[in-house]
Amino acid sequence: MLINRKFLLTGIALLIILVTACGQSEQSTSIAKPPTQQEVGEVREVNRQTLQPKIVTVTEETRQTYKWYCSQCHGVKGKGDGINAKFLTVPPRNHTKAAYLETRTNEQLFEAIKFGGLSVGRAPCMPAWGHTLAEDTIHSLVRYIRELCHCEAF
Template sequence: MKQLRNLSCLLSCFAGITLAACGGGAAAVSPANKPPRAAVVPIANDAALAVFQSRCMPCHGMSGHGDGPGAAACEPKPRSFADVAWQDSVTDEQIQKAIVYGGAAVGKSAIMPAQPDLKGNKATLAGLVNVVRAWRGK
């Protein structure tokens, strides 16, 4: 059962991408809900933002609140990066570990997928950490 649920979360997250790419998602990429960058995210680079939009946004959402198009099918829900208590509880190293090795590697849900190809890609990983950190609530 658990496996099935993970699959439906993954499927609906990534069906979300297809929908967005097919025109239904114009709102999802409007300037208003683009990930924060420039002044707010000093070392978030274009590569990191591109990775976020294609691989993370479907679950974590363009606003970083864990409300991407496929999030409803995920249990647990994708992490909201606006959660201050969570931001204060994790190190940059843990965030990078969760990204490269997946949620299970940091004691969280395996629904959070591993991105093994990013291993050793310091610039993109640092950029992703900055994207995640920039959504910290006040």
């Protein structure tokens, strides 16, 4: 009986987590079934080759790319304090915190940037940059995040 209740509670908690979106939306939760990738027209092509760890050095261009796109939410110095940060229900990741980032593999970081937060089970606030940034640029951004956190994946 106790176990059943636990299950139920976990289920409810999961549901709440699942329906929470980015924009502090208490009313936006009316849809139970998320659209499929096909419905939204986003065909996700995962090329396993490109997901293999690839070392692309961080250049001035990498830093500028981070400043131009990522800093909107993650902050100029990667501390998760960009100008959008306080308007999001899920705070943007602080890229200087090693405690979390060392639990993420480079492939996970790459996927999060290329396909968006949802693709790696993270917040949907993080959009997909795969149509904007070249794969090598994304690889170099992963390296830059490793520089910011002074950490490597376990």
